[in-house]
Amino acid sequence: MKFAVLVFPGSNCDLDMYHAIKDELGEEAEYVWHDETDLSAYDGILVPGGFSYGDYLRCGAMANQSNVMKEVKKAAEAGKPVLGVCNGFQILTEAGLLPGALLRNRDLKFICKTVELKVENNHTLFTNGYNSDEVISIPIAHGEGNYYCDDATLKQLQDNNQIVFTYNGENPNGSLENIAGIVNERGNVLGMMPHPERAVDELIGGADGLNLFKSIVKQWRESNVN
Amino acid sequence: MKKVKVYVTLRESVLDPQGSAVMGSLHNMGYDEVQDVRIGKFLELQLADVERDVDTAVKEMCEKLLTNTVIEDYRYEVEEAN
Numbered sequence: 001m002k003f004a005v006l007v008f009p010g011s012n013c014d015l016d017m018y019h020a021i022k023d024e025l026g027e028e029a030e031y032v033w034h035d036e037t038d039l040s041a042y043d044g045i046l047v048p049g050g051f052s053y054g055d056y057l058r059c060g061a062m063a064n065q066s067n068v069m070k071e072v073k074k075a076a077e078a079g080k081p082v083l084g085v086c087n088g089f090q091i092l093t094e095a096g097l098l099p100g101a102l103l104r105n106r107d108l109k110f111i112c113k114t115v116e117l118k119v120e121n122n123h124t125l126f127t128n129g130y131n132s133d134e135v136i137s138i139p140i141a142h143g144e145g146n147y148y149c150d151d152a153t154l155k156q157l158q159d160n161n162q163i164v165f166t167y168n169g170e171n172p173n174g175s176l177e178n179i180a181g182i183v184n185e186r187g188n189v190l191g192m193m194p195h196p197e198r199a200v201d202e203l204i205g206g207a208d209g210l211n212l213f214k215s216i217v218k219q220w221r222e223s224n225v226n
Numbered sequence: 227m228k229k230v231k232v233y234v235t236l237r238e239s240v241l242d243p244q245g246s247a248v249m250g251s252l253h254n255m256g257y258d259e260v261q262d263v264r265i266g267k268f269l270e271l272q273l274a275d276v277e278r279d280v281d282t283a284v285k286e287m288c289e290k291l292l293t294n295t296v297i298e299d300y301r302y303e304v305e306e307a308n
Contacts, residue, residue: 061294065290093296094294103236103241103297106243108243108244148240148296148297150239150296
């Protein structure tokens, strides 16, 4: 399976994404610069964390206007898996590929620590390798991770099982309903604030994020066998 | 030339913890009359005179890039400039 790892000016988790795919899973990955106008060669799109365009104006706002995002929208429409982590999640909400928005953390501080997440929905192409209600440890590192949406949108998220990960126990950033990650209605676009790509090796503190990437590949293999 | 002043604030339904913190400080300073503080952004654009309608263009700019209407409200003023 061949992944595109998008690179915007200011991305800084692109290397970790690449490492997770290439070194831990042994799948193909390529860095794709933000002005690229064709993503048709890739089976999955990874939108990494960081501070695209210095977080100027609003996190993810300007990245959403870059050429490559038009292609990401096409890929999402075609049903390809699209994963946005941290700033990647912010970009996907700005792009309208996921509902809601990410606000400043409730306590106005940048938080960098490992937190517990609960897998609320393991019937997605991103989470089929986890057990239902499994609790996993994944690092967070963000200043604007406070998920917000209006009541109607929240109801929709709940009714369609689009809430995939919630913070287990303490809510670090004030997110509505402890939301840490959501998918779109179709289930092929996942945005999450925690960093699974930073938890792919026991040697550096944990490998609970690896199953997420394995899930994507497994699902892709199953649907592309024949 | 036109000068456009765009004011962006968080929507009323969205909590503004920065604004609340500033209000706390103002209360500590003795300004008890302060009932609410909302922190926002101020953008100033210089526009050349073109055929395109100013209001239509500014609204598009606001809704496509300058604000996120999920969480923010905006208003703007257009002034003649030299």
